[in-house]
Amino acid sequence: MKRADVARLTSLERKALLEGLAAMVATGELGLGDASRILRSAMLGMDRKTFAQATKLSTSVVATLEDDPDANPTLETLNKVFAPFGGRVALVFPRLEEPPPLNDAEKQRREMLKAALEKSRRPRRGSAGS
Numbered sequence: 001m002k003r004a005d006v007a008r009l010t011s012l013e014r015k016a017l018l019e020g021l022a023a024m025v026a027t028g029e030l031g032l033g034d035a036s037r038i039l040r041s042a043m044l045g046m047d048r049k050t051f052a053q054a055t056k057l058s059t060s061v062v063a064t065l066e067d068d069p070d071a072n073p074t075l076e077t078l079n080k081v082f083a084p085f086g087g088r089v090a091l092v093f094p095r096l097e098e099p100p101p102l103n104d105a106e107k108q109r110r111e112m113l114k115a116a117l118e119k120s121r122r123p124r125r126g127s128a129g130s
Contacts, residue, residue, distance in 0.1 A: 003045035005112075014043075018085060020109045026092065029110070032073070034117050036081050037066040041120040043085065055080045 009017065021038060024030040030038075040051045040062075048066070052059040057080055064071045065081065073081075078089045102110070 002116075003042060006043050016106075017109055017113070018087070020106055021113055022087070024110060024113065030113070030117070031069060032078060033066045033069070033071060036062070037120050038113055038116050039082070039085050040066075042116045055084065057081070 006014065006017075021030070021035050025032060025035050040046050040048070044051065046054070048062045049059050052062045055062075057077060061073070061077060062081070065073050065077070075089055082088060
């Protein structure tokens with residue numbers, strides 16, 4: 001998913017995309033850093049430095065959140081990261097019943113989000129092929 005693809009979405013489609021992303025974080029399919037990376041790169045088309053300046057965070061805080069699966073950001077940091085998208089971090093308890101199965105459109109949105117994440121990942125230093 002590219003910024004141009006997101007720009008063509010209706011407001012309801014963008015909202016569904018954001019809700020799908022939140023659901024993927026809630027189920028553990030994506031981490032908060034993954035969600036941040038997708039939103040920053042695909043939704044806003046910003047590099048880390050520009051996004052950090054816009055959210056009044058340091059570039060290293062944004063990089064750590066996005067790259068380190070063991071990152072431990074503060075609630076304030078997470079709220080700053082998700083505020084440009086209308087998001088905020090909240091306490092949510094698990095559902096007692098199973099959620100309804102995903103429809104085809106939601107499955108497609110989730111695959112697009114996962115593809116966007118993979119395209120935006122940087123190769124790790126010292127990994128094979130670098």
